[in-house]
Each structure stands twice: as structure tokens, then as C-alpha cells.
Amino acid sequence: MRIIPLVSLSMLLSLPANAAKIESVANVGIGPIWSLSADPSGTHILAAGDDAEVAVLDAETLTRSQIHRHKRGFHIYSAEFFPDNKRVISASFAGSVEIWDRHTGETLHELVGHEEYVARVAVSPVGRTIATAGADDVVIIWSADTYEPLYRLHAKSPVGVSFLNECGTRVAVASMDGLQIWDVSSEQVIKTLDSTYNNLTATYDPGTETLLSTTMPRDGVLSRVFQLQTNEEVTLEGPAAMYWASSINAGGKLVAASQYKGSVSIWDRFNGKRIDTIGDAKFQTMSVTFSKTSPNKIFVGGEDGAIRRYDVSVSAPNH
Numbered sequence: 470m471r472i473i474p475l476v477s478l479s480m481l482l483s484l485p486a487n488a489a490k491i492e493s494v495a496n497v498g499i500g501p502i503w504s505l506s507a508d509p510s511g512t513h514i515l516a517a518g519d520d521a522e523v524a525v526l527d528a529e530t531l532t533r534s535q536i537h538r539h540k541r542g543f544h545i546y547s548a549e550f551f552p553d554n555k556r557v558i559s560a561s562f563a564g565s566v567e568i569w570d571r572h573t574g575e576t577l578h579e580l581v582g583h584e585e586y587v588a589r590v591a592v593s594p595v596g597r598t599i600a601t602a603g604a605d606d607v608v609i610i611w612s613a614d615t616y617e618p619l620y621r622l623h624a625k626s627p628v629g630v631s632f633l634n635e636c637g638t639r640v641a642v643a644s645m646d647g648l649q650i651w652d653v654s655s656e657q658v659i660k661t662l663d664s665t666y667n668n669l670t671a672t673y674d675p676g677t678e679t680l681l682s683t684t685m686p687r688d689g690v691l692s693r694v695f696q697l698q699t700n701e702e703v704t705l706e707g708p709a710a711m712y713w714a715s716s717i718n719a720g721g722k723l724v725a726a727s728q729y730k731g732s733v734s735i736w737d738r739f740n741g742k743r744i745d746t747i748g749d750a751k752f753q754t755m756s757v758t759f760s761k762t763s764p765n766k767i768f769v770g771g772e773d774g775a776i777r778r779y780d781v782s783v784s785a786p787n788h
Contacts, residue, residue: 489735489745489767489779495531497524502756502770504714508550511762513571515557516776517545523559525571528760528768531776537574541565547589551613552596560587566601568616578616582609588628593637594675598653600640602627608642610653622651629671631680633697641680643668648682648695662695662702670715670726677721679738683712694724694738705736706743718759718767722786725767727757733769737786744786747779 499518506515513534516524521543525535539545541563548559556577560566566580566587585604592599592613599611608622608630622642629643633650639659640651648663648671667685674681683692692705692712705724712726717738727733732748747769748754756770765782 489747489781491777491779493529493531493778494775495526496773496775497526497531497533498774499524499536500774501772502774502776503544504547505756505758505768505770505776506549507758507761507768508554509552509761510554511760513550514758514768514776515548515550515559516770517548517559517756518774519544521545521561523548523557525557526776528766528778531778535571535574537567537569537576539563539565539567540576540579544586546587549590549592551592552594558590558592558599560590560601562586564603564605566590580609580611580616580618582611582618583607589630589670591630591632591640593632594635595637598632598637600630600632602630602642602644608640608651610637610640620653620656622653622656624649628669629682631671631673633673633675633680635675641671641673643671643682648680663693669712672715672717672724674717674721676719677717677738679717679721679724681715681717681724681726683715683726684709685711692726694741703739703741705734705741710734714756714758716758716767719761719764722764723759723781725757725759727754727769730755730772733757733767735767735781739786745781747777752777 499522500520504517521539539561544562557571564583568578583603587603589602602608610620624644627644633639648668649658650660670683672681678698680695694703710728713729715726725735730753735745753772760766769777
């Protein structure tokens with residue numbers, strides 16, 4: 470399907486002087502963008518859409534280089550590159566989790582084990598294990614070599630998961646049980662960072678050992694950043710909102726979160742101050758990811774099926 474450029478001069482001139490600058494916009498042709506993720510090299514991004522399709526896009530031009538269609542399901546809630554940049558994992562509303570070749574789009578394997586939809590997938594930093602968080606109240610840890618299930622972590626409606634070390638023995642899980650750190654081999658919680666039941670994401674940056682947890686707007690609880698080495702935490706400036714997706718930039722100075730059909734907020738990770746907002750009533754966001762190599766590049770997916778790349782260097786704090 471042809472990529473339709475959407476940038477206009479009037480759009481660029483209408484931006485506030487201190488706002489993130491839009492660099493490129495394209496409609497990918499896969500419906501509303503539920504999930505975005507960047508590859509380790511910074512050259513490509515994954516866009517997961519409403520039409521059971523996931524697209525591999527050039528990060529500079531936003532042109533589509535490959536597409537994969539799930540055999541089952543429609544909404545693709547989550548997709549991630551493997552660290553080797555050769556494989557992709559994606560999960561659908563039907564509960565199907567597929568591993569596929571990022572260059573050919575060919576399905577390599579389907580992980581079978583969830584009885585409900587899968588909200589998030591994650592791959593360990595060295596690519597040996599996979600985590601899938603399902604609405605059937607379980608996070609399954611899989612071997613990335615044999616694709617066999619290894620461990621099952623029982624949490625109430627888990628919707629966010631991240632590996633916290635290279636070997637994949639520690640994971641952070643966001644669920645209705647709160648934000649918790651699990652020991653994988655014992656299948657036990659070893660630490661609860663937040664006991665409230667409104668955590669939606671658990672995004673981890675290994676370089677700064679920072680864990681970002683976004684929340685639903687319930688009981689006035691705001692999203693927070695946890696520094697796991699020092700046990701410090703920073704509350705992100707409100708207002709409270711349903712932040713469906715989140716990301717931390719390269720270097721860990723900025724964090725961003727996308728409201729479900731709302732806007733993207735960008736905060737200073739160190740003091741929690743909100744420094745920019747992307748999106749409005751005409752452009753409702755659904756997903757967000759920073760580039761893995763360019764700290765000031767951020768990609769935003771919209772309900773309109775478009776992906777927008779912004780330069781946030783005008784907003785970035787000096788630390």
C-alpha cells in the first residue's frame with residue numbers, strides 16, 4: 470500500500486515556538502497505531518495497527534519496508550524487535566503471539582499458551598527469553614530458542630512487562646496488583662514498588678536503571694519514575710490521565726507517555742516537570758516511542774493511522 474505524506478506548510482507554521490517540531494508524517498495504511506517500538510540500530514521502527522498488521526518502517530522516511538499480517542485477531546497491541554534485529558514478536562487481541570522474520574515478514578513460530586488477549590510483549594536484552602503479559606492473569610516467560618514456556622507469573626490483569634537484567638531473571642510487571650518486581654525462576658514477587666491497582670506500563674531503561682510506570686486516572690495517583698539502584702522516585706507532573714504507552718529516551722533524561730486517544734506528555738525525568746505536550750482534539754495519540762540512538766527523536770502513533778516524527782531538542786532539559 471502506498472505511503473501518503475501528510476505534512477503541510479500550514480501545519481509546521483502553526484506550531485508554538487517552544488513546542489516539539491514535527492519532521493515527518495505518514496499514513497502507514499494499517500489502521501489506528503496501537504503500538505510503536507524502535508530497533509536497536511535506530512534505523513527502523515515497528516508500527517502495530519488495528520488491521521491485524523505490523524509494519525517495519527524506515528525511521529527517517531517513514532516508508533514501509535516490510536509488513537506482517539497475523540493469522541488470527543485484529544488489534545495488534547504490542548510488537549518488539551529482538552536484539553539481533555532479525556526477528557520480531559507481536560501480539561494480537563485474539564491472544565495470538567507470533568515470531569516472524571523482520572526482513573521477509575514470514576511467520577517463524579506462534580506461541581500458544583494464553584487464553585485471553587495479550588497486552589504486552591518483551592524480549593530480554595540478550596534475546597534468550599520472551600515475556601508475554603495476558604489478560605488471563607498470567608505473564609508467561611518463554612525460551613527464545615525453543616519457544617517453550619519456562620515460567621508463569623500469576624498477576625491480576627497484567628498489562629505491562631519489562632526485563633530488568635540481561636539474563637532475564639528479573640522482570641517488572643504492571644497489573645491490577647500494582648507495580649512489582651518478580652524473580653522469574655522462583656515465580657515470586659520480590660518487591661512491590663506501587664501497591665495501587667492502576668498501573669498500565671512498566672518501561673525500563675537499562676542504561677540509567679530507570680523504571681517508568683504510567684497509570685489510570687484513579688484516586689489521584691500520578692505516574693512515577695523509579696531509580697532502582699538508589700531507590701529514588703519522582704512523581705510526574707499531572708494531570709492524571711490514562712497513559713496507555715510510555716517510553717524513555719536514549720540517555721534517560723526524558724520520559725514520555727501517550728494517553729489513550731489523547732495526547733503525548735513529555736517530562737524531565739529528574740524533576741518530573743512536564744515540558745511539552747503533543748497532540749490535540751484533531752490528532753488523538755495512541756502510542757509513542759523514542760529512537761534508541763537519537764535522544765531527541767520521538768515517534769507518535771495516532772488514531773488516524775498516521776505516524777509522526779518529532780524533534781524534541783527544543784524541549785530537552787540541560788542536566
